[in-house]
Amino acid sequence: MSGIKRRQILASAPLGLAGAALAGTALAPRNAAAAEKEVLIGCVYPLSGPAAQVGHDAQAALQVMADIVNGNHAIPMLMGKGGGIAGLGGAKIKLIFADSQNNPQIAQSETQRLITQQKVVAIVGSYTSATAVTISQVCNRYQVPYISAENSAPSLSEQGLTWFFRPSPTDNDFSQAMFDFLEAHAKETGKPIKSVAIIHENSVFGSDSARIQTGLAKKAGIKVAADISYQASTPSLQVEVERLRAANADVVLPSSYTSDAILMVRTMHDLGYKPKAILAQDAGFIDPTFLKAVGPLAEGVMSRSSFSIDAVKSRPAIPAVNAMYKAANGNKDLNDLTSREVTALQVLADALNRAKSTNNMALRTALRETDIPGDQTIMPWKGIKFDKTGQNIEGNPVIMQYQKGEWHTIFPVDVATATVEGSF
């Protein structure tokens, strides 16, 4: 008898799961009623697969910001006072994470689940642009705000979506900042930049970056002396580096992931080629692994970034937030991605506070009226203010330089902590 029972239970295991899902639907409204003082926010990130590390870091970063809002840490920034969301009677933020597996279809169905089953008031995500496309479309259909924390593909805010908000700069802004910096620097030294050499890995990140840079160089009247693409997993960059040497440009602009950035800088050293200046598109060049691998060879390398951890004078909240993040995530410092994730949740918390309601229309109106001065965040931006596509128009990136074993912000001047070194 008991044997039969056990077999029946085993056979019905998949059905049990489905049953659990159904039960979840039935229970959701009751839960919401029981705990009125909780605001549910859905977070969709890759938590398994090759991009899982980024997703786990995002989990830690978002939880830190939720703790800041919910707890009592008295951090000198907007929503840093703690004690929950005042506008909602001190309601606490509760994050619900979903694994996108970095797959657009799974991101889509998980977002649907968070919205229809868990009744989240907004979605935060999602690292890769492929998943952001489907998440932002689902959010638009169900009329739930999507706060894009660190997706940088410009096309996302050009889809005509009305529930999309992106505090982060886009790839266009990033490359623009690099050329702004070159122009300002040339003015200061009186030596115009005549040519650049673009070298990029050939996936979506590198080829988009190169395309935008080529356009900006043309606009600025700077000659593109070389445009070299390679595969990130390549075992050798000798030919590419020789071509860079032959081009002999004033500035080399690499868009590389970690292992190829290491290979590039080492090959330059081995072949005895020292470019006048290297101005990198973030990514591999600011990865701590890169610095560990090439050591002193990285001295003088510049990179754009959307975060500058040393800008503590103008952004007083950084040390406290960074300390919390470090404690939560294996002693890692906040970086370009995690800082933007913290800020995305800050923007959402501020909007909820002003909306004084979790109603989707009220929340969207509040998001549209967002106006946060830069010094109320941990970002080096002028501020956060959305245009009608949902894109932040005050999120200017920074340029950093690796000097004497540390990254220092060198541009724009108002958040700079060091002056440019080098003779380009």
Place this chain on the structure above:
Amino acid sequence: MVPVNTVLRRRRQELILGGALLVVLAVLPLAISSDYLRGLIVLTLLYAGLSQGWNILGGYCGQISLGHGLYFGIGAYVSTVLYVDYAIPPTLGLFAGAALAGLAALLVGWPCFRLSGHYYAIATLVMGLIALLLVNNWDFVNAARGITIPFRHQSWVALEFRFPNFPFQYVMLAYAALAWIIAWIVEGSRWGFVWRAVKDDAVAARSLGVRIFPSKMAAAAISGAVVGVGGALYAQYVGFIDPDSGLGLSLSVLIALPAVVGGVGTLWGPLLGAAVLIPVQQLSGAWLGGAGNGVDLMFYGALIVALALLRPQGLVSLFARRPAKAAEEAHAG
């Protein structure tokens, strides 16, 4: 030797069972109010159809392909490009996608069917990877950035819906039913018998006068076309296609998996496999994936291993009539 009229009777029974199931599945969506569960049904039916398509070549004909993602991707990309760039609705575009996917299957088959066993499987795998690399760098189809299908207006012709889960249950049901009926037809056709002969013993079949190569090519073309239709529908459902989600290696495995778990070379295997695998995969991800510790994937993997060990003939064998009874019937017939 099973007498002919028994075979005919069994086939008629299967057709009746299939029709009854179709009616049940057509009514089921009306009883479900959760949009998330509707999405689950959409995916399950999609994979049932895709895997049935794979089953025609991989199951009935015994040519194990690990490159069916290629045909899926061709179907998806062709219909999407036709729609986004040339305003040809996907209900027409999917025929073009299916035709080109079938053609691609012939092109892959032409050199590769000269290989046998594992060599054929590896060749299909490599073909899929080559296509992935090419599309990743092909600017005409937006390279690695992928193509977004913007939502413009509610339309059955363009298969565009503000809330696609409900209507797509019927779209995918039609697709799964189409794939099933194609499999049912070929199973009883001359080709079906030839394929099973080729699968059992290619040399013996050839010595009896079976022309192996053309029969394999026919299976490949039908199989590729069916999977191509699924790709076109998938792209329209998700609203976005990029090289990884349209042509990735894992996709080729996901297409084959329901048929393998459910029962290779059987009419009901792919549907049964999809009905178990897709809900378990999606629900375990939904309930355990948020923790980010991979428990959901371990659970899913363990399930597949367990099924493979306990039911190597596939889930469909759970429903098989007892051999003694079948033999008895055969005698009586």
